[in-house]
Amino acid sequence: MIIQLKQEISSGQKETLIQKVTGLGYTVTEVKTQVGNYLIGIGKKAFDIRKIGALDGIQDIHIVSDEYKLVSKKWKVKPTRIDLGDGIAIQDGEMAIITGPCSIESEEQIVKVINHMKENNLTMMRGGVFKPRSSPYAFRGLGMDGLKLWYRLAKAAGIKIVTEVMQVSQIEEMYDYVDVFQVGARNTQNFNLLDELGKVDKAVLIKRGISGTIEELLQSAEYVFSGGNEKLILCERGIRTYEKASRNTLDLNAVPILKSKSHLPVVVDPSHGIGIREFVPQMALAGVMAGADGIIYESHENPDKAYSDGQQTLNFAQSSLLADQIRKTFAMRKTFDLL
Numbered sequence: 045m046i047i048q049l050k051q052e053i054s055s056g057q058k059e060t061l062i063q064k065v066t067g068l069g070y071t072v073t074e075v076k077t078q079v080g081n082y083l084i085g086i087g088k089k090a091f092d093i094r095k096i097g098a099l100d101g102i103q104d105i106h107i108v109s110d111e112y113k114l115v116s117k118k119w120k121v122k123p124t125r126i127d128l129g130d131g132i133a134i135q136d137g138e139m140a141i142i143t144g145p146c147s148i149e150s151e152e153q154i155v156k157v158i159n160h161m162k163e164n165n166l167t168m169m170r171g172g173v174f175k176p177r178s179s180p181y182a183f184r185g186l187g188m189d190g191l192k193l194w195y196r197l198a199k200a201a202g203i204k205i206v207t208e209v210m211q212v213s214q215i216e217e218m219y220d221y222v223d224v225f226q227v228g229a230r231n232t233q234n235f236n237l238l239d240e241l242g243k244v245d246k247a248v249l250i251k252r253g254i255s256g257t258i259e260e261l262l263q264s265a266e267y268v269f270s271g272g273n274e275k276l277i278l279c280e281r282g283i284r285t286y287e288k289a290s291r292n293t294l295d296l297n298a299v300p301i302l303k304s305k306s307h308l309p310v311v312v313d314p315s316h317g318i319g320i321r322e323f324v325p326q327m328a329l330a331g332v333m334a335g336a337d338g339i340i341y342e343s344h345e346n347p348d349k350a351y352s353d354g355q356q357t358l359n360f361a362q363s364s365l366l367a368d369q370i371r372k373t374f375a376m377r378k379t380f381d382l383l
């Protein structure tokens with residue numbers, strides 16, 4: 045059960061409400077976000093909603109029996125818009141295009157990507173400064189120095205930064221330089237990290253776990269929301285299956301399913317999803333047609349020289365073409381009534 049509280053509820057009214065709901069056999073958690081104030085009741089007992097519905101301080105009550113509640117569409121039908129400022133947003137009804145290298149490598153590289161983005165009217169740049177690598181001997185990122193350098197250049201160009209945070213201790217130092225914190229596929233169930241991201245007023249893009257189910261992704265998002273942060277974006281980036289012909293299996297089924305279950309925007313990552321450069325565009329466009337609100341893909345001036353994930357990274361000519369095709373495909377999708 046989700047009880048949406050009125051902004052002006054008094055602490056006495058809230059206490060009465062909590063006692064009443066607890067008395068019905070529910071355990072109650074209070075959630076306060078940038079946007080709202082909620083009581084989440086967990087319990088199985090059926091009860092007559094009129095027993096609490098008339099109490100003071102309630103805006104609305106919703107029965108949501110799923111494991112995830114606040115991220116569910118069952119109580120909030122209107123899609124959530126993630127506003128990054130300066131007119132840049134990720135939202136239903138629009139197509140966000142997020143691109144950039146797997147890893148931030150140098151000032152020269154950042155400048156080249158930014159110029160490429162500006163030529164194509166792209167305003168959201170991805171890139172890792174803390175890189176989760178399967179091998180400890182692989183390039184692990186430029187760290188905070190790289191992020192500060194990137195921030196200075198991106199800010200001057202009016203470009204927003206999407207970058208991965210790997211651990212709790214990095215959140216604070218990264219905070220001022222980041223527009224969207226990315227939670228990587230290896231960290232989707234790092235519940236300490238999710239709890240802490242719930243405490244920041246900054247957008248969070250959560251990738252689906254390498255072997256995570258759709259429901260687990262929604263539950264991970266629930267951690268952040270219930271921690272106090274509603275600014276969430278879900279990302280399908282492929283899962284590990286028995287298939288070895290591609291790096292991962294991009295589960296495009298997840299897109300309409302997530303969109304139907306949650307009010308949060310959904311983006312697709314075809315780069316990690318298939319892991320093969322020449323097939324990234326096809327999967328990106330398939331993601332658009334599946335109903336995604338955005339595509340996040342890797343690009344680099346010279347992918348064969350990239351420090352990481354070059355095999356799945358587009359060069360600038362390919363990226364320009366793809367950005368254009370994403371826009372055209374999205375315009376076509378809008379003429380259909382798919383969802």
Ligand code: PEP
Pocket residue numbers: 146172176227228229230251281316
């Ligand atoms: C990345 O975006 O470069 C990355 C490491 O992604 P994932 O967590 O999906 O593997």
Ligand code: MN
Pocket residue numbers: 146147316342352353
């Ligand atoms: Mn990568």
